[in-house]
Amino acid sequence: MGHSIAKVCVLGAGTMGAGIAAQVANAGVPVLLLDRTTDGPDRSIIARSALERLGKAEPAAFMSKAAARLVEVGNFDDDLGRVAECDWVIEAIVEKIEAKHALYARLEDVRRAGTAVSSNTSTIPLERLIEGRSEAFAQDFLITHFFNPPRYMRLIEVVSGARSNPDLVAAVSAFADQRLGKSVVACKDRPGFIANRVGTFWLQSAVNAAFDLGLSVEDADAIAGKPMGVPKTGIFGLVDLVGLDLMPYLKASLTASLPKDDPYQAIARDEPLILKMIADGYTGRKGKGGFYRINREAGKVKE
Ligand code: NAI
Numbered sequence: 394m395g396h397s398i399a400k401v402c403v404l405g406a407g408t409m410g411a412g413i414a415a416q417v418a419n420a421g422v423p424v425l426l427l428d429r430t431t432d433g434p435d436r437s438i439i440a441r442s443a444l445e446r447l448g449k450a451e452p453a454a455f456m457s458k459a460a461a462r463l464v465e466v467g468n469f470d471d472d473l474g475r476v477a478e479c480d481w482v483i484e485a486i487v488e489k490i491e492a493k494h495a496l497y498a499r500l501e502d503v504r505r506a507g508t509a510v511s512s513n514t515s516t517i518p519l520e521r522l523i524e525g526r527s528e529a530f531a532q533d534f535l536i537t538h539f540f541n542p543p544r545y546m547r548l549i550e551v552v553s554g555a556r557s558n559p560d561l562v563a564a565v566s567a568f569a570d571q572r573l574g575k576s577v578v579a580c581k582d583r584p585g586f587i588a589n590r591v592g593t594f595w596l597q598s599a600v601n602a603a604f605d606l607g608l609s610v611e612d613a614d615a616i617a618g619k620p621m622g623v624p625k626t627g628i629f630g631l632v633d634l635v636g637l638d639l640m641p642y643l644k645a646s647l648t649a650s651l652p653k654d655d656p657y658q659a660i661a662r663d664e665p666l667i668l669k670m671i672a673d674g675y676t677g678r679k680g681k682g683g684f685y686r687i688n689r690e691a692g693k694v695k696e
Contacts, residue, residue, distance in 0.1 A: 396480065396507070396509065396560060396561055396564035396565075397480065397564070398422065398480045398481050398509075398564065398565070398568045398572075399422065399423075399480055400422065400423050400424070400425070400478055400479045400480055401414075401417045401422055401423070401424050401425070401479055401480070401481045401482075401483065402424070402425045402426075402427065402475070402476045402478075402479040402481070402482045402483070403417070403424060403425070403426045403427070403482075403483045403485060404427050404428075404469070404482065404483065404484045404485065404486060404496060404500075405427075405428060405484060405485035405486035405487070405513075406426050406427070406428040406439055406440040406443035406444070406466070407428075407443070407485065407486070407487075407636075407679070408541060408635075408636055408678075408679050409485045409513050409539060409541060409543065410426065410428070410443070410483070410485035410486070410513070411426065411443040411444070411446065411447050411454070412447070412450075412454055412539075412541065412542050412543035412544060413483055413485060413513065413539055413543045414426040414447075414464050415447050415454035415455050415460070415461075415464065415543070415544060416454075416539075416543045416544045416573055417573065418455065418460040418461065418463040418464050419455060419456040419457075419460045419544065420572040420573055421460070421463070422463070422572065423463045423464075423465070424463060424464045424465070425465050425466075425467060425472065425475055425476075425478070425479060426440050426443065426444065426464050426465070426466050426467070427440055427466070427467045427468060427469055427472055427473065428440040428443065428466075428468065428469070428486075429468065429469060430468035430469055430470040430471070431468070436468045436470070436471060437466050437467050437468040437471070437472075439468070440466035440467060440468065441466045443466075444461075444464055444466050447461070447464075448461055450542075452542070452544075452545065453544075454542065454543075454544055456544075469496070469499070473499060473500070473503055474503045476500065476503055476504045476505075476508065477503060477504060477505050477508075479508060480508060480509065481508065481509045481510075481511070481565060481568070482500065482504065482508060482509070482510045482511070483511050483512075483513060483537060484496065484497075484500075484510065484511065484512045484513065485512075485513040487642070488514060488515060488516065488517070488639060488642040488643065488646060489642060490517055490521060490522070490646075493512065493514070493517070493522060494522075494524070494525065497510075497522070497523075497526060497530070498525070498526075500530075501526060501527060501530050506529050506533070507533060507561075508533060509533055509535065509561045509564065509565050510530070510533050510534050510535075511534070511535045511536060511537040511565065512534075512536050512537075513536075513537060513538060513539055514536060514538065515538065515585070515589050515639070515643055515646075516584060516585050516589055516593075516642075516643055516646040516647050516650070517646055517650075518582050518583070518584060518650055519534070519535070519536050519552050519553075519554040519557075519582045520554060520555075520582060521650075522534070522536075523554065528556070531554065531556040531557070532556050532557065532558045532561075533557075533558060533561060534554065534557060535551060535552060535553045535554065535557050535561070535562050535565060536550070536551065536552035536553075536582075536586075537549060537550075537551055537565060537569065538550040538551075538552070538580075538586060538588070538589075539575075540588070541634055541635060542634075547574070547575060547576050548575065548576055548578060548588065549569050549573070549575040549576070549577055549578070550578050550579075550580045550586045550587060550588060551565065551566050551569070551577050551578070551579050551580065552579075552580045552581070552582050552586060553579070553582075554582060566579070584646075584647055584650035584651050585647055585651075589643070589647075593643055593644075593647060593657065594656070594657050594660070596628065596631065596632070597644070597657070597660050597661060597662075598660055599613070599617050599628040600628060600629075600632065600664065600667075601660060601662065601664075603628065603629070604664055604666075610629045610684045610685070613627065613628055613629060614626070614627025614628055614629050614630055615627070618630075629683075629684035629685070630684070630685060632667075632677065632683065632684065633677035633678050633682075633683035633684055633685055634677065634678055635677070636676050636677050636678075636679055636680075637667055637670055637671050637675065637676045637677050637680075637683055638671045638676045638677075638680075640663075640667060641663050641667075641668070641671070644661050644662075644663060647661065648661050670683065
């Protein structure tokens, strides 16, 4: 009998982690959602606020109130030991390899052997993620790359490493397909896998072109939206959705792992205006707004 998944733990309650937790709960599966520990009486405030935001998200992240009740929140210091209750641990913390390494080292001490552990990384190769980990950890490890927003985007990229246990990979893939409603694409362990290898290239090209041509955000999105088959958000709307703060991490990680003569290297750049917006908290929908303003009361992006 294969590996059965009756409870899931999501590490990181940001844009992706919170959305993934909601989609697992929508499948009727209990979820433990953990994030960093905060000072003060409620040490789990990051994960708790994420859960509250999810309840108001537009489009809705939860299918029902009953699903929302399946998510339990906590923090890494008090609750990490509870990963032993879970059959699949999904890591969705910041796209910085040092942070992921530090969390995996802690996870190694508390998880049950045979529990699937996957990363939602966009760009970090699997073999780099498991550097320094035990053989048992490497066998249980894979990448499950969800897309934003996790309830609505059908695609999931699954990357297995040379040492990943094929039964575990098959069990996670079957769960993603049958319970989470995803189309599973098995990818090789290459920088950016498939979707981001292509996606970051056109996203970066389009942002560069808009800045170089001095286009307004609205004009750029009008051209690159419907007419070019980009989602109705357009390019800058998509950057708001992804999170502006993720952009420099994606760029740093991809330029470090792609060959020197890859065409992406020539177009990769940190746009000063985007860096300033990040520094000022304009990180997109998750922050004070981004290229488009957010009407927080309605929980909707102003068109
Ligand atoms: P986010 O910034 O919304 O959330 C990241 C979470 O990590 C935060 O809740 C934060 O408290 C926590 N965190 C920050 N520093 C930490 C540290 N040193 N140790 C432990 N936790 C820490 O990020 P987002 O966008 O949800 O991305 C999470 C992962 O998902 C990244 O690996 C990213 O590349 C990937 N991803 C993001 C997508 C997007 O559209 N935003 C799409 C697909 C994958």
